[in-house]
Amino acid sequence: MASSANPTRDDFAAMLEQTLGGADSFEGHVVWGTVTAIENDLAVIDVGLKSEGRVPLREFAAPGQKAELKVGDEVQVYVDRVENANGEAMLSRDRARREAAWDKLEAEFAKSARVEGVIFGRVKGGFTVDLNGAVAFLPGSQVDIRPVRDVTPLMDIPQPFQILKMDRKRGNIVVSRRAVLEETRAEQRSGLIQSLHEGQVIDGVVKNITDYGAFVDLGGIDGLL
Template structure:
């Protein structure tokens, strides 16, 4: 076509017109297209090929590709076109729907930049570092080329602002999983779990996507001052479900109740008639509670503390005192032990008491005899 005819043809187009063009030549910094239904060629500068930075035009298009384009400039013999603007317009409409519905979709990470990730959705989408994962990530270099799921969390077309989040997807899935687990849990269940976090008052255990609390009192049968004495982060543990509060999403767990109880096989550990060392734990008006094993206490009734009569156990015992006791009775079912201290002590020698009484009596008789003799002398 002559130069004059080209000029006439060009005048049929205006800025903003939509055209279709077929790629006839891919140069390093621009692409030449044959505009359908005309005899004109169009030029797409490399900057108008994609919403993302493109090093070479061949990275974005190939010869023979049929493209939807928008007229940017009308020059004397050619049209300057944009693929990016048409793609963006289509994309914004689609993205607006996704944003309104909260749709989760897949996309490939095109680049890793300072502060986050870049995703091409027809427009440039940005994923801030804080919205990539639910956990902290130090190095994002291996995320380039990775296909991930995203949700749109901010969209402002006028400012060309599109913020995506993978973290929101992870947390949403966790939330669904959490509710499923909450619905399925029942008190009394025994489950495998992993210790996630240790605090002063207990340990949080992950039981498959949801954490439950093992209070310090439910960690062990033995008294402990700190949870770290018996569990550590990352440790696998068996837990029993004590209660489930679905409204507040709270689960109470016990490790202690999955362990053999301290009273288990107590008749073998403390057989009737045997002698065992223990520690006085509590003194009450009717006796003393003595700990024989962690979590196992028995009662020494006040009548079994000493042979002599005592008003209160405090007269002969004190808390924390180490003593020996004899096992009188063992009741594993009711978790009761009857103990005795006095049965391990010798009785006071009754012989001495019996001997003293006649001596007093003899003394009395001698006095009488002397008195009688004096009477006789007076006569």
């Protein structure tokens, strides 16, 4: 019989079943597992169930990079099913990342804090944003303060966003980049106004010309010439 200091796989499975209330209760949970083998493009992972599960290596890699995974690594995975038709556990690293991301995002949303994300795709009416595992919708009107013709330079780079609304049951998150820019601009304008004084000579950029003068951008605030 194995000692408590060196539990066997059966001991580990029994402890997990006691914690979660049985093998069926594994489903729908994020659990820790151990990588027992790497087979071509799949990672074989033991989470203490009767059978191991296989997860594509790409689920452990950042976009455009290779997965840095080796036998013996401990990873978190989501148990979709305890056993499929082949008798294997159905596991997902992507789903585990999404669940963890949602927990963190809900906390940030409650504080009205900014979150970091990456614009990675286009959809009808806007764009998709990866928030470290959770996918959000960025409406076209929320990309910038002014209309943007080409969003390509803004894609695939980490940048701050403000969560406008989120619904975990529906898997729906809406974010805004414009809100962040407006807040930053307001801070800059406040600082600029305090630094301006009569008779000061500063540089500006002509934004618009009308019959009665020209509007000049002084770095966050408009002046009429």
